[in-house]
Amino acid sequence: QVQLVESGGGPVQPGGSLRLSCKVVGDDIYSTYGMGWYRQAPGNQRELVASIPRSGFIPNYADSVKGRFTISRDNAKNTIDLQMSSAKPEDTATYFCNAAYLRVPTADNPGGIWGQGTQVTVSS
Numbered sequence: 205q206v207q208l209v210e211s212g213g214g215p216v217q218p219g220g221s222l223r224l225s226c227k228v229v230g231d232d233i234y235s236t237y238g239m240g241w242y243r244q245a246p247g248n249q250r251e252l253v254a255s256i257p258r259s260g261f262i263p264n265y266a267d268s269v270k271g272r273f274t275i276s277r278d279n280a281k282n283t284i285d286l287q288m289s290s291a292k293p294e295d296t297a298t299y300f301c302n303a304a305y306l307r308v309p310t311a312d313n314p315g316g317i318w319g320q321g322t323q324v325t326v327s328s
Contacts, residue, residue: 221287240309296324
């Protein structure tokens with residue numbers, strides 16, 4: 205059974221940086237899972253932040269985070285990271301790691317495997 209374990213959340217000041225990590229346990233992600241990070245703020249729907257295909261090439265980003273966030277994967281370590289930079293208060297949310305079998309998660313069609321979420325709070 206595949207499990208996703210997120211870490212790295214916490215408080216960050218506006219303009220600051222934070223790195224989220226997702227460890228995949230129970231299967232190898234290499235050539236098997238497209239991965240994504242989603243977030244959900246109170247009162248809002250869950251939204252796709254970034255996704256990355258199995259190859260690791262040409263990741264996709266929400267317009268709101270382009271140029272500020274970077275998604276990366278280390279297939280040898282079975283991890284997916286989300287580097288957050290130039291953080292804004294509107295980035296405050298619970299961030300979820302997501303895995304989609306043999307495809308890339310999309311805004312309307314996430315994968316079937318979710319992590320438990322990690323809270324990010326951007327505030328001065």
